[in-house]
Amino acid sequence: MPFYTPHAFRLVLLLIMLLSASVGVRAQKSREQLEREKTENQSKMKEIQGILKETSAQKSVNLGQLRAINQQINTQKKQIDLLSDDVGLLNKELNVLVKEQQALAKNFEKLKEEYGHMIYEAAKRNSYLNQLVFLFSAESFHQFALRYKYLKQYTDARQEQAQEMEELKQKLISEQARIASKKTEKQKVLTTQVGESKKLEGLKAKQNEVVVALSQKEAELRKQIEQNKRATNLLEANIRRIAERERKERLEKERKEREAREARIRAEKERLAKENAERAKKGEVAIAPEPKEKEPEIVSGGLSEAETTLASSFTASRARLPWPVKGFVSGHFGRREHPVLKGVMVDNLGVDIQTNNGELVRSVYDGTVLDVTEMPGMGDVIAIQHGDYMTIYAKMNGVVVKPGQKVKARDPIGRVATDSDGTSELQFQIWKNTSRLNPEGWLAPR
Known part of the structure; x- marks a missing residue:
C-alpha cells in the first residue's frame, strides 16, 4: 500500500x-x-x-x-x-x-x-x-x-x-x-x-x-396617419431647405474667400513689381518676394478646416453618440408596417424615442444651432450643425437655445412635448448634407 x-x-x-x-x-x-x-x-x-x-x-x-x-x-x-x-x-x-x-x-x-x-x-x-x-x-x-x-x-x-x-x-x-x-x-x-x-x-x-x-378605431388611426404624413413631409422640406441654404452659404463663402485671396496675391505682385521698377531706375538690386504665412485653407464644399475636423470626429463617433433623451425606440427608421393596421405602411425620417412627460432633451454632439422652428404636428424643431452633418430634434417644447448658438455634447436644448394622447415622444434625425441616415446605427447601444 x-x-x-x-x-x-x-x-x-x-x-x-x-x-x-x-x-x-x-x-x-x-x-x-x-x-x-x-x-x-x-x-x-x-x-x-x-x-x-x-x-x-x-x-x-x-x-x-x-x-x-x-x-x-x-x-x-x-x-x-x-x-x-x-x-x-x-x-x-x-x-x-x-x-x-x-x-x-x-x-x-x-x-x-x-x-x-x-x-x-x-x-x-x-x-x-x-x-x-x-x-x-x-x-x-x-x-x-x-x-x-x-x-x-x-x-x-x-x-x-x-x-x-x-x-x-x-x-x-x-x-x-x-x-x-x-x-x-x-x-x-x-x-x-x-x-x-x-x-x-x-x-x-x-x-x-x-x-x-x-x-376598432381604424378611421381615427388612418386620419392620424395622414396628419403625421403631412407633418413629416413639411418637416423634410424644411430640413432640405436648411441644408440647401447652408450649402449655398458655404459655397458663397468659399467663392468670396478664394477671390479675396487671389486679389491679395495680385496686389502683392503689383506692389513688388512697381517697387522693383523704381529700384531698377536707381540701379538698385531687385527685392525678392518675402515668404508669407500660410493662410487658412479653403476646403472644397465650403467647409473650413475646423468644420471638416468636426465632421470627421462626428463620423468617428458612429455607434457611440449619447442618446438625446431617456427612453426607448418606439418608431424605427425607414418604411415599416403600421403596428395595428395591416397592409398600411408608414415612413420615418429618423427614429421616435418614447419617454416621460417633460423629459430633458440634449444635443448628441458639439455643434452650432442652425434653426429653431415651430411646425404643425411636430412642435418645436431644432437643427444643429456638425460640419456637413445635421441632427434634428422634433416634437419638443421649452426650447432653451437659439440660432447661431454653440452647443456641446449633452448640453440641454429643451424638453420633449406630450401629445393629446399623453404620449411623450421625441423625433430624432441625422442628415449628411441632403441625405438622411439611420440614427440607430449612430447612437450608443442600450
Whole structure:
C-alpha cells in the first residue's frame, strides 16, 4: 500500500484548492457579466413601466400605450432569457462544486486509510519499551542519534497527518455547504423565472386587448396617419431647405474667400513689381518676394478646416453618440408596417424615442444651432450643425437655445412635448448634407 506523506497530502489539497479558485474566477467573470446585464435590463423595465403608466392614464387606448407594452414585452422576454442563462451558469457551478467535493472525499478516505495503517503499525512495533530497546541497541552514539531522530520524525509525521485530515475534513464540510447554498440559489432563480413568465403572459394579454381596441378605431388611426404624413413631409422640406441654404452659404463663402485671396496675391505682385521698377531706375538690386504665412485653407464644399475636423470626429463617433433623451425606440427608421393596421405602411425620417412627460432633451454632439422652428404636428424643431452633418430634434417644447448658438455634447436644448394622447415622444434625425441616415446605427447601444 502506498504511503502518503503529509507533504504529499498538502500538495493534493493545494492542487484542489487551486483548481477550485481558477474555476471560481472563470465563473465569477461570467457571473459579473450576467448580473450586470440583469441589472441593466431591470432598469429598462422600470423605465418603460413609468412611461407605460403615463400613457395608460388616458381614458382611451392609444399607439403610445401599445408601443410601451410591446417594448415591455421585449424586455420581459430578455429578462426570462437572462434568468435561463443564470440557471445554466448555476448548473455549471454546481457541477464544479460536486467534482471538487468528490475529489476531496476520495482523498480524505485515502488519508484515513493511511493514517489507520500508521497507527496500526505503531501499535505493533512502537511501544515505549520497543522504542527504548531500539535506541539503546545502537552500536555507536552516532547511530543512537540517527535512531532518535527517526523516531521523532515518525511521531511528527503522524501528528502532521492528523492535522491534514482535520483540514481536509473542514474543507469537505465547506464544499458541502457551498453546494447546498448553490442549490438554494438555483431554486430561487427558478421561482423568479416562473414569476416573470406569468408577468409576460399578462403583458401579452394586455397587448392583445389594446390591439383589438385600436383596431376598432381604424378611421381615427388612418386620419392620424395622414396628419403625421403631412407633418413629416413639411418637416423634410424644411430640413432640405436648411441644408440647401447652408450649402449655398458655404459655397458663397468659399467663392468670396478664394477671390479675396487671389486679389491679395495680385496686389502683392503689383506692389513688388512697381517697387522693383523704381529700384531698377536707381540701379538698385531687385527685392525678392518675402515668404508669407500660410493662410487658412479653403476646403472644397465650403467647409473650413475646423468644420471638416468636426465632421470627421462626428463620423468617428458612429455607434457611440449619447442618446438625446431617456427612453426607448418606439418608431424605427425607414418604411415599416403600421403596428395595428395591416397592409398600411408608414415612413420615418429618423427614429421616435418614447419617454416621460417633460423629459430633458440634449444635443448628441458639439455643434452650432442652425434653426429653431415651430411646425404643425411636430412642435418645436431644432437643427444643429456638425460640419456637413445635421441632427434634428422634433416634437419638443421649452426650447432653451437659439440660432447661431454653440452647443456641446449633452448640453440641454429643451424638453420633449406630450401629445393629446399623453404620449411623450421625441423625433430624432441625422442628415449628411441632403441625405438622411439611420440614427440607430449612430447612437450608443442600450
